Amino acid sequence: MAARFNPLEADAHWQKIWEDRGTFHASDSSSRPRSYVLEMFPYPSGRIHMGHVRNYTMGDVLARYRRMNGFEVLHPMGWDAFGMPAENAAMEKKVHPGDWTWSNIDTMRAQLKRLGFALDWSRELATCDPSYYGHEQALFLDLFAADLVYRKQSEVNWDPVDMTVLANEQVIDGRGWRSGAPVERRKLSQWFLKITDFAEELLDGLDDLDQWPDKVRLMQENWIGRSQGLRFRFDLDSPVDGIASFDVFTTRPDTIFGASFAAVAPDHPIATALAGHDPALAAFIAECRQSGTTAAELETAEKKGFDTGFRVRHPFDAGWTLPLYVANFVLMDYGTGAIFGCPAHDQRDLDFARKYGLPVTRVVAADPEEAAEPIGEEAYVGPGRLVNSRFLDGLVAEEGIREVIARAEAEGWGDGTIVWRLRDWGVSRQRYWGTPIPIVHCDKCGAVPVPRDQLPVVLPEDVDFATPGNPLDRHPTWSKIDCPQCGAAARRETDTLDTFVDSSWYFIRFASQPKDAPFDRAEAERWLPVNQYIGGVEHAILHLLYARFWTRALKRIGLIDIEEPFSGLFTQGMVTHETYRAADGRWVSPDEVERRDGRLVVAATGEPVETGRIEKMSKSKRNTVDPEPIVDQYGADAVRWFMLSDSPPERDLEWSEAGIQGSWRFVQRIWRLVSEQAERGASSWLGGEGEAGAGAEAERALTRRLHRAIAAAGANIESLAFNKAVANLYELATAIEKAPPSPARSEAVETMVRLAAPMVPHLAEQAWALLGKEGLIADAAWPEADPALLVEDEVTIAVQVNGKLRDTVSAPKGSSREDLEALALASDNVARILDGKPPRKVIVVPDRLVNLVA
RNA sequence: GCCCCCGUGGCGGAAUUGGUAGACGCGCUCGACUCAAAAUCGAGUUCCGCAAGGAGUGCCGGUUCGACUCCGGCCGGGGGCACCA
Numbered sequence: 001m002a003a004r005f006n007p008l009e010a011d012a013h014w015q016k017i018w019e020d021r022g023t024f025h026a027s028d029s030s031s032r033p034r035s036y037v038l039e040m041f042p043y044p045s046g047r048i049h050m051g052h053v054r055n056y057t058m059g060d061v062l063a064r065y066r067r068m069n070g071f072e073v074l075h076p077m078g079w080d081a082f083g084m085p086a087e088n089a090a091m092e093k094k095v096h097p098g099d100w101t102w103s104n105i106d107t108m109r110a111q112l113k114r115l116g117f118a119l120d121w122s123r124e125l126a127t128c129d130p131s132y133y134g135h136e137q138a139l140f141l142d143l144f145a146a147d148l149v150y151r152k153q154s155e156v157n158w159d160p161v162d163m164t165v166l167a168n169e170q171v172i173d174g175r176g177w178r179s180g181a182p183v184e185r186r187k188l189s190q191w192f193l194k195i196t197d198f199a200e201e202l203l204d205g206l207d208d209l210d211q212w213p214d215k216v217r218l219m220q221e222n223w224i225g226r227s228q229g230l231r232f233r234f235d236l237d238s239p240v241d242g243i244a245s246f247d248v249f250t251t252r253p254d255t256i257f258g259a260s261f262a263a264v265a266p267d268h269p270i271a272t273a274l275a276g277h278d279p280a281l282a283a284f285i286a287e288c289r290q291s292g293t294t295a296a297e298l299e300t301a302e303k304k305g306f307d308t309g310f311r312v313r314h315p316f317d318a319g320w321t322l323p324l325y326v327a328n329f330v331l332m333d334y335g336t337g338a339i340f341g342c343p344a345h346d347q348r349d350l351d352f353a354r355k356y357g358l359p360v361t362r363v364v365a366a367d368p369e370e371a372a373e374p375i376g377e378e379a380y381v382g383p384g385r386l387v388n389s390r391f392l393d394g395l396v397a398e399e400g401i402r403e404v405i406a407r408a409e410a411e412g413w414g415d416g417t418i419v420w421r422l423r424d425w426g427v428s429r430q431r432y433w434g435t436p437i438p439i440v441h442c443d444k445c446g447a448v449p450v451p452r453d454q455l456p457v458v459l460p461e462d463v464d465f466a467t468p469g470n471p472l473d474r475h476p477t478w479s480k481i482d483c484p485q486c487g488a489a490a491r492r493e494t495d496t497l498d499t500f501v502d503s504s505w506y507f508i509r510f511a512s513q514p515k516d517a518p519f520d521r522a523e524a525e526r527w528l529p530v531n532q533y534i535g536g537v538e539h540a541i542l543h544l545l546y547a548r549f550w551t552r553a554l555k556r557i558g559l560i561d562i563e564e565p566f567s568g569l570f571t572q573g574m575v576t577h578e579t580y581r582a583a584d585g586r587w588v589s590p591d592e593v594e595r596r597d598g599r600l601v602v603a604a605t606g607e608p609v610e611t612g613r614i615e616k617m618s619k620s621k622r623n624t625v626d627p628e629p630i631v632d633q634y635g636a637d638a639v640r641w642f643m644l645s646d647s648p649p650e651r652d653l654e655w656s657e658a659g660i661q662g663s664w665r666f667v668q669r670i671w672r673l674v675s676e677q678a679e680r681g682a683s684s685w686l687g688g689e690g691e692a693g694a695g696a697e698a699e700r701a702l703t704r705r706l707h708r709a710i711a712a713a714g715a716n717i718e719s720l721a722f723n724k725a726v727a728n729l730y731e732l733a734t735a736i737e738k739a740p741p742s743p744a745r746s747e748a749v750e751t752m753v754r755l756a757a758p759m760v761p762h763l764a765e766q767a768w769a770l771l772g773k774e775g776l777i778a779d780a781a782w783p784e785a786d787p788a789l790l791v792e793d794e795v796t797i798a799v800q801v802n803g804k805l806r807d808t809v810s811a812p813k814g815s816s817r818e819d820l821e822a823l824a825l826a827s828d829n830v831a832r833i834l835d836g837k838p839p840r841k842v843i844v845v846p847d848r849l850v851n852l853v854a
Numbered sequence: 855g856c857c858c859c860c861g862u863g864g865c866g867g868a869a870u871u872g873g874u875a876g877a878c879g880c881g882c883u884c885g886a887c888u889c890a891a892a893a894u895c896g897a898g899u900u901c902c903g904c905a906a907g908g909a910g911u912g913c914c915g916g917u918u919c920g921a922c923u924c925c926g927g928c929c930g931g932g933g934g935c936a937c938c939a
Contacts, residue, residue, distance in 0.1 A: 727878035
């Protein structure tokens with residue numbers, strides 16, 4: 001009787017051998033074709049969770065598969081190690097963010113190693129290490145020198161209690177997510193990266209990313225938000241503080257004769273100037289500032305405006321003037337911060353016009369009769385021809401747009417232009433645990449870069465988190481420095497970089513990590529771009545857009561000749577679990593719940609538990625399952641197998657006890673097949689049972705199934721359809737189990753082990769050794785499918801009458817249409833249904849079906 | 855509001871270009887082994903029907919010899935963006 005597979009022994013044994021032999025080290029000098037497989041590196045929050053396990057298992061299967069296919073594979077791992085949780089831990093637990101982070105890294109590294117991932121640990125990096133962020137500072141200065149970095153006053157969300165800037169995501173219902181204090185808007189000097197300079201190429205570049213999910217490309221496209229239209233000048237009837245005109249932007253210049261007002265944003269320079277003479281307007285602007293920015297507030301916010309009393313001249317008619325408003329729904333940071341209002345064909349403008357009694361003139365009509373019809377409570381935004389529009393009458397929108405732009409350009413009061421939704425990337429964070437911005441502020445010289453030989457600018461260790469705010473600001477000495485340019489007393493920048501900067505180039509550093517430079521260009525270019533990048537869809541916009549931008553920026557300044565960092569992208573689904581709630585509404589963790597008499601109860605107290613929705617594993621819902629004890633119990637391979645089974649990788653995977661047990665059974669099933677064969681010995685099938693003819697036929701059938709499995713599993717892994725590859729292996733295992741011992745069966749077992757190797761590598765190594773094979777299966781080649789064995793010589797033909805299946809018949813592959821038709825007509829079922837009448841029409845799809853139309 | 859995706863057995867899901875719907879797994883049922891249980895193995899498992907047969911991929915309609923697949927319209931679920939001019 002064969003012993004069970006013991007993962008506890010096998011996992012550790014093979015992991016040590018892989019490590020000792022450096023099996024997964026990527027060689028920079030290899031002559032093999034290269035493949036760079038990368039999963040988004042984790043934030044070291046404390047422990048590995050199931051989402052990590054799923055993500056890294058997928059990448060690992062692909063990395064191992066590519067290795068078996070002859071590629072030199074780069075599959076590295078590191079840590080996205082800067083960020084706020086470390087500072088929160090520092091405040092709550094009185095530990096230094098660095099100590100907390102590094103100890104988490106140690107824990108999580110050990111957990112990852114326990115799963116047997118084929119990673120090149122020699123390239124491990126952590127973004128909080130000065131040997132990483134120092135190079136980042138150098139790159140920042142390169143971008144600064146190239147004028148891709150600038151500093152400007154900008155409005156931020158300010159938490160007055162924690163005394164820090166909050167990202168938009170950290171503002172919940174207008175309050176700071178930690179302090180709960182109402183968030184204020186403040187103007188602060190912030191560093192920006194000129195991502196808008198790259199808007200066009202970032203948008204155009206999406207077209208070439210054909211191995212990215214359409215969804216992600218679309219999200220980026222919307223985020224970049226290209227709008228084409230006309231930017232034109234409105235002249236004021238009388239100047240304000242020397243300002244005689246201002247620009248507006250519109251995508252619908254064809255509706256220019258429907259204009260009934262002009263409006264500027266509350267923080268538009270004109271509004272500011274006018275407010276200087278008008279206390280009531282100043283009060284209105286102050287009121288606009290007060291109002292919240294959350295989605296809910298915007299939804300219900302009333303359109304409000306302030307009539308300045310000034311008027312602007314219509315560009316096509318100097319005698320026609322429009323009232324100038326300051327309006328709360330006009331945004332300073334989109335377009336020009338000023339609009340013309342065309343109430344008939346824009347709902348917001350219509351709401352505004354009705355409220356302030358402004359004229360509403362229809363200028364688009366679906367058909368000519370409608371030209372005189374008034375607009376009701378809904379703006380008309382549909383197609384049609386222009387009406388009431390002088391020389392534009394009769395034109396469709398596109399023609400009208402072209403005509404107005406042409407005239408504006410000819411007459412010199414406007415230009416056809418493109419406006420982007422994308423804003424420059426604000427990277428300043430008033431936090432300690434991040435990359436220090438390598439700039440010195442000097443009263444005389446302004447912002448001066450830290451000299452290269454003084455990099456890295458290292459974070460001070462002796463910081464205090466007892467008081468809110470940025471510890472770097474409060475540090476007694478750290479920021480004090482002499483100006484590198486003039487030598488006068490100056491001050492270090494105390495803001496640190498957004499952690500998204502850290503993750504915008506780590507994939508380059510993985511590919512090449514010299515000591516004295518961020519990367520070696522030639523070395524990096526040999527590995528990049530990443531062939532397959534795998535991570536959560538939550539990074540579809542920010543991280544992936546920033547990384548694309550950073551790479552293009554490095555290319556523009558001549559540091560690397562790569563445009564797109566990730567040629568293939570895959571976004572995997574989440575790991576979910578049922579949620580449980582006790583009667584008092586508190587969430588109950590799965591390991592406190594047990595089934596008693598068919599009902600779920602809290603194991604300790606027996607109180608009943610209600611089953612809630614299946615949701616993403618999260619601490620707040622208490623529905624997480626810690627991978628580590630599961631790995632201890634079932635071994636790495638069963639967990640990996642489960643992560644790949646059932647759910648398509650892009651969809652959510654529901655964790656279940658039954659599922660992991662099923663995976664465990666499969667691991668043992670493979671092991672049983674292998675160990676039975678090993679016990680039987682390579683020659684015991686000789687003088688086998690049954691008639692030779694039937695045996696040979698069965699062997700051929702098994703071999704064909706084997707080769708179909710090789711082809712299918714390979715194709716499925718290649719396309720990341722792991723759940724289908726899993727099904728291929730189940731099918732093959734069943735076919736082998738049913739076959740009597742034979743050389744073909746022995747061959748099938750050995751090959752099956754190779755097919756399973758990327759997914760269950762420890763089991764595969766152990767089986768490989770047990771079968772007496774030389775070397776590691778990790779180094780073995782992926783089996784080759786023989787094309788001749790992929791085709792059946794006998795095919796099953798579906799026989800339909802009027803498209804309904806009535807029978808199936810067997811025929812030699814490649815049978816003629818006539819033969820197939822004859823076979824179909826010979827079927828009893830068909831004869832009965834046709835009832836002696838000949839079919840009116842016969843459709844034959846060779847090797848597939850015959851459809852008889854009665 | 856705008857944009858996108860998805861609806862297939864009790865459950866997760868399969869199904870090249872339209873061509874035998876339900877592969878594979880989970881669960882369940884029955885059986886074998888066992889004093890018994892666990893483990894394992896075998897058979898079955900879309901629904902209705904004893905059967906012959908019929909129905910069936912969210913709903914309604916269309917195209918087609920033939921539709922899970924293509925088109926139009928609904929309903930339901932999920933995601934992204936959102937006062938974007």
